Amino acid sequence: MMKKKVWIDTDLSVGMTRHKRDGYCDVDDGYAVLQLMKADNIEICGISAVFGNTLIENSYPLSKQMSSDFALGEIPVFRGAGEAINLREVKSNEAVEALAEALQKQPMIIMAIGPATNVGLLLLKYPELKNKIQEVVLVAGRRTAQDYFKIGNKGNHAQDLNFDLDNDAFRLMFEHGVPVTLCPFEISNKVWVKAEDLDALAKGDKGNQWLAEASRAWLQQWVDQGAEGFNPFDVLASHYIIAPEDIISEYLNARLEIHQDDTVKTNVKEVFKSYLLCDKKEGFPVKYCYDVVPGYHKKLMDSLLK
């Protein structure tokens, strides 16, 4: 079997507490990375860490920990961007150079499940390598500016975090014509991880156990918001790469548009932000994943517990 060659760009934050505010960070990158590590048809060529859910000072050591604990340390890990692209002072980093070197050797799929800053920097520094990127799979986007990302039932709207943290990184991928696949909230909110799923993972191998334990506080945070479980956003990207037949998608066009910021809790309508919108109007062509096949939840659990 020809294995798919995948580079992972991740803002891993499993088990971390939030920077400068109360609560825990998302655990979803851990599910995506572990699922890829366990997939028979995937070869992970490297992992680059990026800021996002947490600081680069956390995502980098966590990436190294996952490689050493669950992949025998055989996957090389590199420290990437700690902040969004600054177009007036474009700096490369260890991860961007390693990704460039890997792409020079062979084409790869990039699973970018944080802000795509390292990929954007790569395109600025090495635009000639754009043809070596088979596909970038990202977690971002929505259909209209009125669609919102609901967490629980208390009226809280979540950010389109990866996109919000580095708009320019996404623009760079579109403008370079890199094949982009988006796994937005629209698909991940159809998939739930609940307490019984964590109980099942707790009976699995050490990778499953680590994820289960670290996910309890994250789950509780969602339950406190009125949800019955949490959406494992990033695992839709890894699942799409492993088994695209389990994911339902359509071809749309993407563009950036500025509208009022729906995540700001105020009646003062003075805060705006960019939205990543996907529809049939003019824009950059993307594959937009919006649903999973029947029986998906079992497929997901089986892929993690194998």
Ligand SMILES: [Ca+2]
């Ligand atoms: Ca992530």
